[in-house]
Amino acid sequence: MSESYDFLFKFLVIGNAGTGKSCLLHQFIEKRFKDESNHTIGVEFGSKIISVVNKMVKLQIWDTAGQERFRSVTRSYYRGAAGALLVYDITSRETYNALTTWLSDARMLASQNIVIILCGNKKDLDADREVTFLEASRFAQENELMFLETSALTGENVEEAFVQCARKILNKIESGELDPERMGSGIQYGDAALRQLRSPRRAQPQGTQECGC
């Protein structure tokens, strides 16, 4: 592979049907609104390399169907996710009310340490708003989530959502709170990081081995 990156993070996009999960992903990757397309069935997949605090991070993003019964099919993809976008629609109270269930699913199935950013999508439809910024940010605080209101239509805060989530994961790696080498962390070293991190380490034991002989 020609692409070079320091880390690979596995991300999930979850939330009720029709909240704009696929559109957020599309806006993030393609930089435009995904208009006129069929809804997601099962699980879809996308990836993008971004630059976060001097590190190149490849996000491997799993976009899931939102209808409840698909959860039993898509749940197995939660395992080992490092980050998640938890999406609701600011014009639909129902999608907001479902957040608790999504959240416990993610924490239980992905990992306790999963970094989640709450996204109140369809920010452009402010006139039809059913969920205020304040109550959602309170919910985010109570549940230790980051929070942004986004618009997959205009692109507002979309990149930021992914970047903020990735930055927090990086911070946790640097502070030692997250160990990328732990199984199921949802984090892998990329080629670039391997070259920097591993080669000096690998050289040493080889040297000692030679001395021992």
Add this chain to the structure above:
Amino acid sequence: MLELQPAEDIRANTTVRIDAYGFERRGDFDSYKEMMNQYVDVLNRRSMRWSKLLQEKPHVEKNFTVKRFVRKGVPHEHRAMIWMAASGAQEQLESKPGYYQSLLDMEHDTKLKETIHTDMHRTFPDNILFKSKAEPGMQKALFNVLLAYGHHNPTVGYCQGMNFIAGYLMIITKDEEKSFWLMDALVGRILPDYYTPAMLGLKTDQEVLGELVKVKAPAVGQLMAQYPGIWTLVVSRWFICLYIDVLPIETVLRVWDCLFYEGSKVLFRVALTLILHHQAEILRARSLPDVCECFKQITSGAFTLDCHTFMQKIFTEPKSLSMSTVDKLREKCRQQILKEESGHL
């Protein structure tokens, strides 16, 4: 039967062209047209044969001749009728006059209505018949069929994917009531429980396919074994949507001819053919995303577009596939899944 022709007159200056079913085709219109130009000879020949057959025997029987005819393709003008007759939908429709209308007239579950409504603008937005302002509006008909079905079969209610199926049924039958009874034939009789909340039939069939691949393409089986749970990822859409939006429409309709006449086994034949035919490409995949991408690639291109040859291949390439094999595997995989799921609780 279909009045819609490629709408060059309206959109001559754009790259978007409309196919015979109302779908806007970007990019691939020329290869589609080219295929259709050749396929039209087949269609004409089949059309004559079918007319003769139906003159002699107006009742569609289950016998070797009709089966052979169905595998070679049902002409568009007879498609709705053959599907209705072969699946038992016609019988249901005739024995329950007014039933469909009564489902529409009853008081409806608000939650169900909303769930269906959420998907209306996300069902074939690339089809001119399904635009919200289209006249006559297919969207309203689609909504009715799904709402009626949800009340007819409350265990299933509405599951995403059924909207695409009902959409295709409407495109072919142009009739809500017929679409409703065909839907009932598919969901209630022909397919295992793909659409119930537990989706057990779907999970089972994904694993069954995995088992069949192990036998028929062991190298692919080995590759897939490295990624637990991968079958869901790559084929859940194939089964749930019965290949809609996976294979080209003409090919999907040919698969459905067999689905209505012969049953759900044909879905495995299609999947196995796609996999067997592209083994080399699949085996080049080095990571999970690679595999996912590859399984998307193998559904498009000349191989699947040429529906007539493709349909010949599905009955030759995977070789023998008996119903008893499928039944046994279904039972085995179902038990395994149930066991695993009870372990998780």
